Amino acid sequence: xxxxxxxxxxxxxxxxxxxxxxxxxxxxxxxxxxxxxxxxxxxxxxxxxxxxxxxxxxxxxxxxxxxxxxxxxxxxxxxxxxxxxxxxxxxxxxxxxxxxxxxxxxxxxxxxxxxxxxxxxxxxxxxxxxxxxxxxxxxxxxxxxxxxxxxxxxxxxxxxxxxxxxxxxxxxxxxxxxxxxxxxxxxxxxxxxxxxxxxxxxxxxxxxxxxxxxxxxxxxxxxxxxxxxxxxxxxxxxxxxxxxxxxxxxxxxxxxxxxxxxxxxxxxxxxxxxxxxxxxxxxxx
Amino acid sequence: xxxxxxxxxxxxxxxxxxxxxxxxxxxxxxxxxxxxxxxxxxxxxxxxxxxxxxxxxxxxxxxxxxxxxxxxxxxxxxxxxxxxxxxxxxxxxxxxxxxxxxxxxxxxxxxxxxxxxxxxxxxxxxxxxxxxxxxxxxxxxxxxxxxxxxxxxxxxxxxxxxxxxxxxxxxxxxxxxxxxxxxxxxxxxxxxxxxxxxxxxxxxxxxxxxxxxxxxxxxxxxxxxxxxxxxxxxxxxxxxxxxxxxxxxxxxxxxxxxxxxxxxxxxxxxxxxxxxxxxxxxxxx
Numbered sequence: 001x002x003x004x005x006x007x008x009x010x011x012x013x014x015x016x017x018x019x020x021x022x023x024x025x026x027x028x029x030x031x032x033x034x035x036x037x038x039x040x041x042x043x044x045x046x047x048x049x050x051x052x053x054x055x056x057x058x059x060x061x062x063x064x065x066x067x068x069x070x071x072x073x074x075x076x077x078x079x080x081x082x083x084x085x086x087x088x089x090x091x092x093x094x095x096x097x098x099x100x101x102x103x104x105x106x107x108x109x110x111x112x113x114x115x116x117x118x119x120x121x122x123x124x125x126x127x128x129x130x131x132x133x134x135x136x137x138x139x140x141x142x143x144x145x146x147x148x149x150x151x152x153x154x155x156x157x158x159x160x161x162x163x164x165x166x167x168x169x170x171x172x173x174x175x176x177x178x179x180x181x182x183x184x185x186x187x188x189x190x191x192x193x194x195x196x197x198x199x200x201x202x203x204x205x206x207x208x209x210x211x212x213x214x215x216x217x218x219x220x221x222x223x224x225x226x227x228x229x230x231x232x233x234x235x236x237x238x239x240x241x242x243x244x245x246x247x248x249x250x251x252x253x254x255x256x257x258x259x260x261x262x263x264x265x266x267x268x269x270x271x272x273x274x275x276x277x278x279x280x281x282x283x284x285x
Numbered sequence: 286x287x288x289x290x291x292x293x294x295x296x297x298x299x300x301x302x303x304x305x306x307x308x309x310x311x312x313x314x315x316x317x318x319x320x321x322x323x324x325x326x327x328x329x330x331x332x333x334x335x336x337x338x339x340x341x342x343x344x345x346x347x348x349x350x351x352x353x354x355x356x357x358x359x360x361x362x363x364x365x366x367x368x369x370x371x372x373x374x375x376x377x378x379x380x381x382x383x384x385x386x387x388x389x390x391x392x393x394x395x396x397x398x399x400x401x402x403x404x405x406x407x408x409x410x411x412x413x414x415x416x417x418x419x420x421x422x423x424x425x426x427x428x429x430x431x432x433x434x435x436x437x438x439x440x441x442x443x444x445x446x447x448x449x450x451x452x453x454x455x456x457x458x459x460x461x462x463x464x465x466x467x468x469x470x471x472x473x474x475x476x477x478x479x480x481x482x483x484x485x486x487x488x489x490x491x492x493x494x495x496x497x498x499x500x501x502x503x504x505x506x507x508x509x510x511x512x513x514x515x516x517x518x519x520x521x522x523x524x525x526x527x528x529x530x531x532x533x534x535x536x537x538x539x540x541x542x543x544x545x546x547x548x549x550x551x552x553x554x555x556x557x558x559x560x561x562x563x564x565x566x567x568x569x570x
Contacts, residue, residue: 122499122501124501141501142498142499144499169498171495171498171499173492173495177492177495178495178499180488180489180492181489181492181495181496181499182499184484184485184488184489184496185485185489185496185499185500185501185503185504186499186501186503186504188481188484189481189503189504189507190503190559191540191543191544192477192480192481192507192540193507194543194558194559194562195477195536195539195540195543196473196474196477196536196539197562197565197566197569198539198542198558198561198562198565199469199473199532199535199536199538199539200469200470200565200569201565202535202539203465203469203531203532203535203536204465204466204469204470207458207462207465207466210456210458210462210463210466211466211469211470211569212568212569213427213454213456214407214427214429214456214463214466214467214470214471215470215569215570216407216409216426216427216470216471218470218471218474218475218509218510219470219471219474219569220569220570221506221507221509221510222474222477222478222506222507222509222510223474223562223566223569224503224506224507224566225503225506225507226559226562226566227562227563227565227566227567228559228563229563230556230557230559230560230562230563231556233555233556233559234552234555234556234559237546237547237552237555238550238552238555241547241550244547245544245547245548246488247484247488248540248544248547250484250487250488251480251481251484251488252537252540253484254479254480254481254483254484254487255476255477255480255533255537257483258476258479258480259476259530259533261522262522262526262529262530262533263530265523265526267519267522267523270518270519270522270523271515271516271518271519272515273479273483274475274479274511274513274515274518274519275515276483277479277482277483277508277511277512277515278512278513278514278515280482280483280485280486280512281482281508281509281511281512282512283497284482284485284496284497284500284504284505284508285500285505
C-alpha cells in the first residue's frame with residue numbers, strides 16, 4: 001500500500017519532550033521545516049541548540065502557516081486544551097496528538113477542531129524532556145490512530161503519511177479498544193510491577209539488606225516499569241481509569257487462580273498454567 | 286578477608302545442567318580435577334565433549350576420592366535424596382547443594398550427611414541442560430549459605446572457598462530468612478508476571494491481535510520471568526510453598542492499596558506511591 005506524501009509546508013510540534021523532540025529530529029532529517037511551540041524560553045533555546053526544530057517559540061504565532069500540527073503534550077495538558085493554543089490553529093490545518101489514552105482525547109479535541117485525528121505513536125525510553133528526543137525512535141514501532149465517524153478521511157491520510165515518514169507501523173482501531181488494550185499491556189503492568197517493589201520493601205522489612213542483596217535480573221526486569229516516571233504512571237491511570245480498573249479486576253482473578261493452585265497444592269495445574277504462559281509470551285514480542 | 290583454599294583432590298558435581306556445568310567449566314579453568322555424576326549416558330558424553338568435567342559417569346563410583354561434592358540437582362531430585370547417591374558419599378567429604386529453596390533441603394540433608402552445607406549460588410540464564418553451562422556464570426553473583434547450629438564450620442569454610450574460587454559474593458543467613466527473601470524477589474515475581482500474560486490473553490480475548498500488536502518492551506520485561514521454565518517455577522512454589530503464600534498475601538495487600546487509589550481517584554496518593562517505587566528500585570539493583 002502506498003501512503004500519500006505529507007502536505008507541503010512546515011510541520012508544527014507543540015511540546016518538544018521525548019516524543020515531540022524525536023519527531024522533530026526525524027522530520028528535519030527528511031528535509032522538512034519544523035516549528036516548535038514550547039512552554040518556557042529555556043526549552044526553546046535548548047530545542048534550537050539540539051536541532052530539534054528550525055524555529056522554536058513560546059508564542060503560538062510560531063504555528064502560523066503550518067499545514068500539520070502535532071500536539072506532543074502530556075495527557076493532562078492535552079485534555080486541558082489551552083484556548084490560546086486552540087485559537088492559534090486555523091481550521092484547515094490537520095491536527096493530531098500523541099497521547100497514550102485515546103477516548104478522552106478524542107472526545108475533547110473532536111469538538112475543538114474539525115480536522116483533529118487522535119493518534120498514539122507507541123515508542124519511548126525512560127527519558128523525558130527536551131534532552132530526551134532521539135532520531136529513529138518510531139522506526140518499526142506501532143502508530144495507532146483511533147478515528148471516529150466524525151474524523152475526516154483526508155486528515156487521517158495526512159497523519160498516516162506522517163507515521164510512514166518516520167518508519168512507524170500504522171494501525172487503526174476504535175478509541176475504546178485502544179484504551180482497553182494499552183490498559184492490559186502497558187498501564188496495568190506499571191501497577192503490578194510497583195506493587196512488587198512495595199511488597200519486597202514492606203514484607204521484607206525485617207530483612208531489608210538480604211532482600212536487596214539477593215534481588216537479581218529477574219526482579220530488575222519485573223520491576224522496571226513500576227520504578228518508572230511517577231507522573232506518567234499516574235496520568236495513565238487517571239486518564240484511562242475505567243479500563244485500568246477493569247484490567248486490574250481481570251488480573252486479580254488470574255492471580256487468585258494461581259494462588260488457589262498453591263493453596264491446594266495443585267502442582268500439575270500450576271505447571272500447566274506456567275506452560276501456557278511460556279507459550280503465550282512469544283505472541284506478545 | 287582471605288578465604289581458605291579449596292581442599293586438594295577432585296571435586297565431584299552431581300548433575301551437569303546450567304549450574305553444575307558452569308561450575309565444572311570454572312573449576313577446570315582453575316586447574317582443578319572435576320568429576321561429574323549424571324543420569325543418562327548421553328549427558329555424560331556431551332559433558333565430556335563440552336569439557337565440563339574430566340570424568341563423567343552414570344555410576345556414583347565416579348565420586349570416589351572427591352573431597353568436595355556439589356549436588357547440582359533440581360529441587361525435587363535433591364529432596365528425594367537417592368539412597369545410592371547418599372551411600373556413595375563418604376562421611377569425610379564436604380557436601381553442598383545449589384537449590385533455590387533452603388529450609389527443606391537443610392532439613393533433609395543435614396540428617397543424611399555429617400558435613401552437609403546448604404547453599405544457593407544465585408546465578409542463572411534462561412537455558413537448562415548439559416548445553417547450558419557457561420564460564421564465569423557466578424562472577425559477582427551472590428552465593429548464599431544457610432548454616433544451622435549443626436553445620437560443621439570447617440565444611441562451611443570449604444564451601445566458602447568454592448564460592449570465592451568462582452568469583453561469587455559470599456553471604457550467610459538463616460535458611461528461613463533466605464526462603465522468605467527469595468519468595469519476595471524471585472518466586473513471587475514469577476506468579477505476578479505469569480498472571481499478567483494470562484490476563485492479557487483472557488481479558489483481551491475480544492481483541493487478541495490488538496493486544497499482541499501493541500505490547501512493547503515494558504510488557505516484554507514485566508513478563509519475562511512469567512514466561513520462563515514451567516518446571517522450575519512450579520518446583521520453587523512447591524518447595525517454598527509457605528513463604529510464597531505469605532509473599533502473595535503481602536503482594537495482594539499492596540496491589541489492593543493501589544486499586545483503592547484508582548477507585549477513590551486519589552491521584553496524589555498514587556503518585557506518592559509510584560514516587561516511592563522509583564526511589565526503592567535502585568536499592569534492589
